[in-house]
Amino acid sequence: MDTIFLIGGSAGSLKVLLEVLPELSANLTFPIIIILHRKGYVDSQLVNLLNAKTSLNVIEPDDKEPLSPGNIYLAPPDYHLLLEQDKTISLDFSEKFNFSRPSIDITFSSAVKIFKENTFALILSGANADGVEGLKAVKANNGTTLAQNPITAEVNYMPLQAITQSKIDFVLNPSEIATFINKLNVS
Amino acid sequence: MIEPDLIRDEELEKLLIEIAELYGYDFTQYSKASIKRRVNRICVIDKFTSFAELRYQLIKQPSYLQRFIEEITVNVTEMFRDPSFYKALRDDVFPQLDTYPIIRIWLAGCSTGEEVYSLAIIAKETNLIQKTLFYATDINPSVLEKARDGIFPISQMKLYSENYINSGGLKNFSDYYTANYDFARFNDDLKQKMIFSTHNLVSDRSFNEFQLIICRNVLIYFDKDLQAKVFKLFDDSLEHLGFLGLGSKETLRFSQLDKHYHQISTEKIWRKQKEDKRLIKSNNF
Ligand SMILES: C[S@@+](CC[C@H](N)C(=O)[O-])C[C@H]1O[C@@H](n2cnc3c(N)ncnc32)[C@H](O)[C@@H]1O
Numbered sequence: 120m121d122t123i124f125l126i127g128g129s130a131g132s133l134k135v136l137l138e139v140l141p142e143l144s145a146n147l148t149f150p151i152i153i154i155l156h157r158k159g160y161v162d163s164q165l166v167n168l169l170n171a172k173t174s175l176n177v178i179e180p181d182d183k184e185p186l187s188p189g190n191i192y193l194a195p196p197d198y199h200l201l202l203e204q205d206k207t208i209s210l211d212f213s214e215k216f217n218f219s220r221p222s223i224d225i226t227f228s229s230a231v232k233i234f235k236e237n238t239f240a241l242i243l244s245g246a247n248a249d250g251v252e253g254l255k256a257v258k259a260n261n262g263t264t265l266a267q268n269p270i271t272a273e274v275n276y277m278p279l280q281a282i283t284q285s286k287i288d289f290v291l292n293p294s295e296i297a298t299f300i301n302k303l304n305v306s
Numbered sequence: 307m308i309e310p311d312l313i314r315d316e317e318l319e320k321l322l323i324e325i326a327e328l329y330g331y332d333f334t335q336y337s338k339a340s341i342k343r344r345v346n347r348i349c350v351i352d353k354f355t356s357f358a359e360l361r362y363q364l365i366k367q368p369s370y371l372q373r374f375i376e377e378i379t380v381n382v383t384e385m386f387r388d389p390s391f392y393k394a395l396r397d398d399v400f401p402q403l404d405t406y407p408i409i410r411i412w413l414a415g416c417s418t419g420e421e422v423y424s425l426a427i428i429a430k431e432t433n434l435i436q437k438t439l440f441y442a443t444d445i446n447p448s449v450l451e452k453a454r455d456g457i458f459p460i461s462q463m464k465l466y467s468e469n470y471i472n473s474g475g476l477k478n479f480s481d482y483y484t485a486n487y488d489f490a491r492f493n494d495d496l497k498q499k500m501i502f503s504t505h506n507l508v509s510d511r512s513f514n515e516f517q518l519i520i521c522r523n524v525l526i527y528f529d530k531d532l533q534a535k536v537f538k539l540f541d542d543s544l545e546h547l548g549f550l551g552l553g554s555k556e557t558l559r560f561s562q563l564d565k566h567y568h569q570i571s572t573e574k575i576w577r578k579q580k581e582d583k584r585l586i587k588s589n590n591f
Contacts, residue, residue: 180555181555181556181557181559181560182525182526182555182556182557183530183533183557183560184560185560195555198555201337201339201340201343202339203337203338203339203529204338205530207530209337209338209339209340209526210526210555211337211339211340211343211526212380212382212523212526213340213343213344213347213380214347225343229339
């Protein structure tokens with residue numbers, strides 16, 4: 120397991136996830152981490168909602184949870200999600216970054232330190248610029264950066280920021296995201 | 307800019323070892339990813355232009371250590387933080403504790419004390435406060451001073467009162483304190499059974515046997531090996547059938563001790579199993 124797929128999203132991105140998750144292959148050979156700025160979802164609601172959409176396991180991890188292939192990890196509200204060398208998750212309750220906790224920037228930059236060029240990072244719809252610095256870090260380590268096509272985004276600010284401020288390798292429509300992820304599967 | 311990466315892993319490691327040797331505070335086993343963020347942040351706030359500058363300050367200026375510890379150890383806390391946790395204590399744990407003639411509770415990493423006052427309120431409302439002793443400890447002496455005072459910003463009382471109600475509180479929350487300008491001073495009868503003391507979970511040992519140990523949002527800053535060590539310390543300090551309460555994202559699940567404990571609810575509360583059960587279990591191997 121040396122690949123990681125990261126997804127960051129804010130306003131308008133849940134809709135996209137609900138479209139992507141059902142299309143994901145049931146035996147992914149790498150983990151996915153989702154960082155959502157969420158408002159109004161009580162703890163377990165969102166994880167249950169996402170779980171209902173996929174045969175993969177969607178988990179809101181505890182601190183020190185080991186990553187395993189085929190699992191989808193959803194950053195818990197109010198914690199930053201960091202990765203350690205041994206590929207376990209560290210949750211961190213420090214200051215908000217970009218007015219956000221969890222912060223997409225923080226998870227992206229932490230993950231790429233561990234997974235280097237095998238990091239894939241995707242930015243979805245949203246109304247703030249969280250993620251841009253993270254994408255830069257991913258690019259600086261030769262990872263792959265992706266953004267939702269802003270035309271398809273309910274709120275296009277975040278993917279637009281991503282595209283104009285960092286180097287994006289792929290711009291995808293929601294319907295193309297699952298196919299892209301499934302193709303990364305190693306047999 | 308994010309993480310101005312002023313710090314290389316080896317340098318940080320070296321500095322933490324130096325601090326441990328010089329001052330006896332050992333942060334070498336704090337979780338790497340997050341301690342790096344903390345140290346980076348100190349460099350930014352205190353305007354060090356290089357890591358070497360921070361190091362110089364720490365080595366040459368012992369008074370700076372206090373500041374460093376405070377930034378590294380994050381002491382944010384709340385009264386009745388995660389109300390459902392306190393509700394489980396009230397409904398499921400405290401009634402069990404009633405069977406003991408004296409109840410000893412250890413709050414490890416109590417920070418400025420909001421947690422221990424919350425517990426004292428529950429103990430009072432379940433009529434257990436007279437026979438309960440609260441040992442509240444932290445690595446940082448200055449937070450303990452505040453905890454001893456029991457004076458918290460009045461601006462927080464709205465939130466705390468909501469938390470209190472959501473945790474199953476039965477009274478008028480404002481009966482528990484006297485408002486004085488910007489501050490709320492908690493009543494003396496809550497404080498009578500509290501004992502405050504410094505205790506470093508990294509280096510200090512077990513100091514009593516408890517029926518309930520609560521250590522919330524502290525282990526999250528420790529790496530796996532240090533967590534294992536601290537779990538062992540708690541295990542050594544907990545009576546059979548005693549309870550262990552952790553923070554909402556902390557778990558015994560990844561620890562060796564998990565098999566000797568039983569999670570009592572969906573909250574992060576575990577109960578230590580009886581000795582004989584433990585023997586039977588281990589005989590099975
Ligand atoms: C985030 S606060 C948690 C406060 C409270 N338990 C809560 O959950 O609201 C973390 C506390 O752990 C303390 N701490 C950090 N390292 C420690 C150690 N090695 N031994 C004892 N306390 C420590 C800090 O000083 C701080 O007060």
